[in-house]
Amino acid sequence: MANADYPGPILKLITLLRGLPGLGPRSAERMALWLMEQGPSRSGPLAQALGALAHEVAACDECGFFIERAQACELCDGTRRDRSLICVVERAADVLRLERSGAYKGLYHVLGGKLSPLDNVTPEDLRIEALRVRVAQGAAREVILAVGSDVEGEATAGYLADVLSGSGVAVSRLAQGLPAGGALDHVDELTLYQAMNGRRPLR
Numbered sequence: 001m002a003n004a005d006y007p008g009p010i011l012k013l014i015t016l017l018r019g020l021p022g023l024g025p026r027s028a029e030r031m032a033l034w035l036m037e038q039g040p041s042r043s044g045p046l047a048q049a050l051g052a053l054a055h056e057v058a059a060c061d062e063c064g065f066f067i068e069r070a071q072a073c074e075l076c077d078g079t080r081r082d083r084s085l086i087c088v089v090e091r092a093a094d095v096l097r098l099e100r101s102g103a104y105k106g107l108y109h110v111l112g113g114k115l116s117p118l119d120n121v122t123p124e125d126l127r128i129e130a131l132r133v134r135v136a137q138g139a140a141r142e143v144i145l146a147v148g149s150d151v152e153g154e155a156t157a158g159y160l161a162d163v164l165s166g167s168g169v170a171v172s173r174l175a176q177g178l179p180a181g182g183a184l185d186h187v188d189e190l191t192l193y194q195a196m197n198g199r200r201p202l203r
Contacts, residue, residue: 010032013035015028059110063095063108065108075095081105081106081107084140084142086131086134086140086142088146089110090156095108098146109130111131112127114148114152115152131143132164135169142170142172143170145161145172149194176195177192177196177198178195
């Protein structure tokens with residue numbers, strides 16, 4: 001006799017939840033069962049919110065950040081933005097991190113990831129050509145590369161620097177090194193190397 005299992009709709013939900021980052025099989029199963037136990041008061045609004053993502057939210061054609069469909073992008077159309085600066089980030093969430101820091105008031109360009117040959121992510125999979133065209137047609141004087149400092153991030157930064165080398169704009173990279181409040185005994189060798197080479201005079 002076959003062992004009992006969850007009904008098909010629950011199994012499908014568990015399978016879909018397992019595809020989310022950070023959720024393993026057991027976590028996905030617990031989450032699906034919790035939603036079932038809560039009833040329509042929780043699962044209904046969640047289903048509506050997920051459905052609204054597909055119909056009401058899109059990526060801005062210019063910068064790649066999220067916007068509500070048929071509405072202007074505040075980041076691209078804002079009158080207080082410094083249009084001579086374009087900050088290139090990997091993901092849309094990186095835009096909010098920079099915005100919340102208050103350290104940057106220019107324009108953005110979301111790549112949609114970073115180069116990773118092992119994962120079959122090539123320049124054609126990212127918004128690199130859109131960046132090149134945007135720089136060529138715009139008024140930017142500097143492109144700031146705010147991508148990660150891991151191997152893939154460094155490869156992406158190097159590739160972007162090559163792509164933009166003949167554009168006439170300055171290409172810079174975010175400073176890397178010791179975190180605020182950090183001590184040397186908690187820092188890896190690569191971070192120390194970057195901090196030493198990126199040091200600046202105090203006077």
